[in-house]
Amino acid sequence: MTTMQRELRLSLNQTQRVRLQSALQQLEEMTSLASAITVVADTIPVNHEDSILKGHGTSDLNGEVVATLCGVVERVNKLVYVRAQRARYKPEVGDIIVGRVIEVAPKRWRLEINFSQDAVLMLSSMNLPDGLQRRRTAVDELNMRSIFVENDVICAEVRGFQHDGSLHLQARSQKYGKLERGMLLTVPAYLVKRRKQHFHHLENYGVDLILGSNGFIWVGEHVDMNGENHILADQVSREDMADKSCVGQVTQEVHERITPLEIRTHICRVANSVRVLSALGFNLTVEVIVDTVEASISLNTDIKDILAAEFYVQTAEREVQRRVSLSRKKG
Incomplete structure (x- = not known):
């Protein structure tokens, strides 16, 4: 059982477990390909002739720029920093x-x-x-x-x-x-x-x-x-x-x-859809939330069953299809 499955604490049968594991593995591979994921002590490739600036989550070790955080390497002009994938909330003006x-x-x-x-x-x-x-x-x-x-x-x-x-x-x-x-x-x-x-x-x-x-x-x-x-x-x-x-x-x-x-029924359906997406670790946007709500309606899923194991698996599989479709359009 994967870490995600343990965190979800779902009662999965064998078929559901295989389907969920396969979907989550595909999503992880897509994320790794889409961004430069780094872990602590990884060397970040840079061109030292450009007089780069070392930002948050980086350090200088033996003339190399290494990561001090697990996250995604971001570059803004000459600034190189690591954005933590699971950081706590840091307020910014206008939030x-x-x-x-x-x-x-x-x-x-x-x-x-x-x-x-x-x-x-x-x-x-x-x-x-x-x-x-x-x-x-x-x-x-x-x-x-x-x-x-x-x-x-x-x-x-x-x-x-x-x-x-x-x-x-x-x-x-x-x-x-x-x-x-x-x-x-x-x-x-x-x-x-x-x-x-x-x-x-x-x-x-x-x-x-x-x-x-x-x-x-x-x-x-x-x-x-x-x-x-x-x-x-x-x-x-x-x-x-x-x-x-x-x-x-x-x-x-x-x-x-x-x-x-x-209206109360719709509120509960939207709320349960947000709970499912959050538990799966998906970014919460209005498009993804509405898509999940509409999927629960088209599948005739009761509000309480949105939080059941089968709908979690279906949501993960649907996210894989959505990302594959997006990558094809970009290609």
């Missing part, structure tokens, strides 16, 4: 991340973002529910819990590291903010590559998919950017909530906006 609130502190929220330290979202960096651009007042600070509370899931953007070493976020756009009526998934951050678009609306399923660069993935009911689908309770201030008639209106609105069963 789209998904986090969970763990503390409401004075003028700030503290979030868990799958990093070595927590992130901070300042009240001044937050788009207020009323949508007005103004200075934050003492009343705003008192009403912070009407915006986010502990365990709320939030989408935000990495603003950068401050002078005190803390990681700061910002959420000054309507596309950022609280995420509701959905499911939060955690995957290895290296499976989510940085792209121009991390927000995806899967129209056929009425589902929003947010691929957080930090490895937190959100799958939830589609929300109109104009805010029409937001629950009224998020738009009502603390003072308004004191009015009993308003409370009744909010309660009625919440009941009216319960996520339909069909």
Whole structure:
């Protein structure tokens, strides 16, 4: 049994075990051919006459450039470095991340973002529910819990590291903010590559998919950017909530906006597809995720059976066919 099979902990019969092992071996060979895989102490071939620059994951040993990490050799002009294939998340300015609130502190929220330290979202960096651009007042600070509370899931953007070493976020756009009526998934951050678009609306399923660069993935009911689908309770201030008639209106609105069963079914199907791809170690892109969802539907696979051994094997075999097809088109 291969390492991947042990990690998956699947109950495979003999045929499934052979099929999965064959598919994973083919994928490994394709990856090795597509990129210069190196291990620790491997010599990296370079032209010393070009005055190359040794970057991260490299060292000088007896006049040769050797790798100090397992990964892929990358070259940018004269810079040579090794990119680790299974590195932990390292925030960069502009990253789209998904986090969970763990503390409401004075003028700030503290979030868990799958990093070595927590992130901070300042009240001044937050788009207020009323949508007005103004200075934050003492009343705003008192009403912070009407915006986010502990365990709320939030989408935000990495603003950068401050002078005190803390990681700061910002959420000054309507596309950022609280995420509701959905499911939060955690995957290895290296499976989510940085792209121009991390927000995806899967129209056929009425589902929003947010691929957080930090490895937190959100799958939830589609929300109109104009805010029409937001629950009224998020738009009502603390003072308004004191009015009993308003409370009744909010309660009625919440009941009216319960996520339909069909949408919940689609959310679970997309989420299970992400779990399968993550367990197999495949890069998570919207194209691959949608392809896996559509495959489960075309094969009449129940939602619970997506996590069964046979669908794992079929997904691995389908990935082999996809990569073979891509290589033929390039050729």
